[in-house]
Amino acid sequence: MKPFAGRWRALWAGAFTVVALAACSTGTGTDPAQEEAAGPVPGQQAAAPASAAGPSTGVVPPSGAVPSAGSSAPGAAAPSAPPAAATTAGGCARTVSATPSAKVTQVSLPAKVAGYGQEGDTENLPMAIAARPDGGSWLAWLGTNGKVYLGRLGCDDKLVGTPTSFTGIDLQDVQADAEGGVVLLTRKGNCGGGALCGGTSSPCNTMHMIRFDLNGKPVWERQVTNLTGSRTGYDDGARFIWWYQHHGRLATNGSDWAAYFGVAITVQNGNCVDVHEGDRLQVVDASGKLLTGHRDAFEVGCSHAWTSRVVWDPRTKRFVAVCATDNSCRIAQPNPYRTVAAGTCDGTLFGGDLVLARSSGYWTAWSQGGKIRLERFTTGKSTSTIDTGIASAHPHLVSYGTGRMLLSWQSGSGIAAQLYDSGTGKAVGGRLSIAVKDHSYQAFKAYADGSAAYPAAGATTSSIKVARVS
Numbered sequence: 001m002k003p004f005a006g007r008w009r010a011l012w013a014g015a016f017t018v019v020a021l022a023a024c025s026t027g028t029g030t031d032p033a034q035e036e037a038a039g040p041v042p043g044q045q046a047a048a049p050a051s052a053a054g055p056s057t058g059v060v061p062p063s064g065a066v067p068s069a070g071s072s073a074p075g076a077a078a079p080s081a082p083p084a085a086a087t088t089a090g091g092c093a094r095t096v097s098a099t100p101s102a103k104v105t106q107v108s109l110p111a112k113v114a115g116y117g118q119e120g121d122t123e124n125l126p127m128a129i130a131a132r133p134d135g136g137s138w139l140a141w142l143g144t145n146g147k148v149y150l151g152r153l154g155c156d157d158k159l160v161g162t163p164t165s166f167t168g169i170d171l172q173d174v175q176a177d178a179e180g181g182v183v184l185l186t187r188k189g190n191c192g193g194g195a196l197c198g199g200t201s202s203p204c205n206t207m208h209m210i211r212f213d214l215n216g217k218p219v220w221e222r223q224v225t226n227l228t229g230s231r232t233g234y235d236d237g238a239r240f241i242w243w244y245q246h247h248g249r250l251a252t253n254g255s256d257w258a259a260y261f262g263v264a265i266t267v268q269n270g271n272c273v274d275v276h277e278g279d280r281l282q283v284v285d286a287s288g289k290l291l292t293g294h295r296d297a298f299e300v301g302c303s304h305a306w307t308s309r310v311v312w313d314p315r316t317k318r319f320v321a322v323c324a325t326d327n328s329c330r331i332a333q334p335n336p337y338r339t340v341a342a343g344t345c346d347g348t349l350f351g352g353d354l355v356l357a358r359s360s361g362y363w364t365a366w367s368q369g370g371k372i373r374l375e376r377f378t379t380g381k382s383t384s385t386i387d388t389g390i391a392s393a394h395p396h397l398v399s400y401g402t403g404r405m406l407l408s409w410q411s412g413s414g415i416a417a418q419l420y421d422s423g424t425g426k427a428v429g430g431r432l433s434i435a436v437k438d439h440s441y442q443a444f445k446a447y448a449d450g451s452a453a454y455p456a457a458g459a460t461t462s463s464i465k466v467a468r469v470s
Helices: 005-011
Strands: 102-108 127-131 137-142 147-153 159-167 170-177 180-187 206-212 218-223 248-252 257-269 272-284 305-313 318-325 330-333 338-342 350-356 362-368 371-377 384-391 396-400 404-411 414-421 427-434 452-457 463-469
Touching: 102 427, 127 170, 127 452, 137 170, 137 452, 137 463, 147 180, 159 180, 170 257, 180 248, 180 257, 206 257, 248 305, 257 305, 257 318, 272 305, 272 318, 305 350, 305 362, 318 350, 318 362, 338 362, 338 371, 362 396, 371 404, 384 404, 384 414, 396 452, 404 427, 427 463
Parallel strands: 170 248, 350 396
Antiparallel strands: 102 463, 127 137, 137 147, 147 159, 170 180, 180 206, 206 218, 248 257, 257 272, 305 318, 318 330, 330 338, 350 362, 362 371, 371 384, 396 404, 404 414, 414 427, 452 463
């Protein structure tokens, strides 16, 4: 193992004191030591740690209406098919036109929302949105009181009914299905009495999937880290969540749920332990049972890892993941490592979202040196690279209608967006301005009607803006 703390400080300057970190080799298989049984969500209150983090792609809309394009901007490709008529799908009678536009809706909330902070990869994620099959949404947000809130939005993107809440110190993601959905969140854990070989103590928290029904009420929960009453964070073999690189994302195949997230890895080193960092993908079935033998799950994939992204591919019946990693400084597929795009360790490497390409394969957005690129790949090395000419540090990518994808990025005080053909990677139409504040780790989600929605900071601490592109 290579010493890691100094190298990571060079890559992510001025973050924190690293706890005796060293690079982990790629793990294989899943971790069988998952001892928390599925069951009702406990009601214990958790206190917030000094710092934490987290923001998903994974909902892919079925075939439906696609805005083919408006008039092309200079250098943009013409659409591959004639402009389609306006169509609707998903139960909301929402029109998806040939020329996309953005509508911003302010949602007033009964509880305050955590602020954006510095938007770092170690900080809390304030909010996330999920596309319901009926065209509505689930809106999740991190409160300021040790709770994660969940509210239902109607077709007009406004709150319906009374939100529910779950004990949680950090929100990671939320995804939906026809029976409700799953929220991924972090809870307070226990480091125990083990001795560190160096560095200072960190929070030793746990990651949980919470299954909820159509009323937002909890059905079951499953811990996807592995702390128990007899295994604490500073015990050999522990997998836990700390301040460092631990954002997570969800994906579902309609019955099983995959959680992919950054994780702390405890390794015995003589009379003390070292703590390393990598990522972890765990799959849970519809009843909350951890599928320890699932072919797409792994104990450790990329190391050191950040911006963990996962999507379900119904064509191959696989959960597909990519990470950004300082192992050879690249965008990679984990377990085993396969390079998608080569980068450099200059502190600017960032992995955006992951979506299905038309027909086969995948597109991922990433940036290096503040320049956004799109890569198409199937397994390993990219087969098509698109230099977008866009200067920004944190791209977002989402499926949009049939045969399109929407790339977005921070532009001034708002967001700019551009449609691309998900087969050729060519730009379609002109750029779109969206009047909401960007967040580096929040995500657009795709809807069955072809639209996409993004949650953003509201005008007050008790509101969220939902930007819908359709």
